[in-house]
Amino acid sequence: MAPKKDAKAAPAKKAEPAKAAAPAPEPEVVAAPPPLDLSTVKVEFTPDQQEDYKEAFGLFDRVGDAKVAYNQVADIMRALGQNPTNKEVRKVLGNPSDEDMAGKRLEFEAFLPMLQHIVNDPNKGTFDDYVEGLRVFDKEGNGTVMGAELRIVLGTLGEKMTEAEIDALMQGQEDENGSINFEAFVKHIMSI
């Protein structure tokens, strides 16, 4: 009987240290980023701000339980002036599954540190970031991008937008040649 550690047939004699005091378990996170620790986030909003945020939060509560669905959190943050990527929102929510996104609900007190984290983000996009980002697609180097080209970029790169989203965004932005002056475009986007 070869003393092979084949734990298939043999009863688990040398069980993996389940209850034993094992050393800190290796986080087997290969692809997923480590979960965000929101307990370290200090909420710095003033009482007035928190009241405003609570009001906005309440607008999204369609159930009346003083909570909002996980999949509404991105929009609430946007309504409050932030521009998080969907990925960033999922991260502050603790990388929920799709079912959680649709089914779990969040109360305001739990929402606040998430919002604070997004507000504190040092990598937030600025006017210059957006302009330079769009300049990449300025083939002729004349400050314009073709609307058609921008539509394709928005629909195929990054966090792809749907046709409906793109249409809503581009409404009235292209000139008679189908071009968009991207500095003006970004100014318009940032004005709200």
Place this chain on the structure above:
Amino acid sequence: MECLNDGCPKTHEEDIMDIPLDDPEANKAAAKIQASFRGHMTRKKMKEDKPREEKRQEQK
């Protein structure tokens, strides 16, 4: 019907141009821009919906 993100056939004439689909920097820049656009559109929609929303809130 809205076109879902991953199943949308983009059969425009221009799709032969060199869109850097695999470039992480381009994708990162795109995601940032898209985030700002989504933020803008949500705020715009909220503004437009506000009178209606406030009425609904009052009726709660």
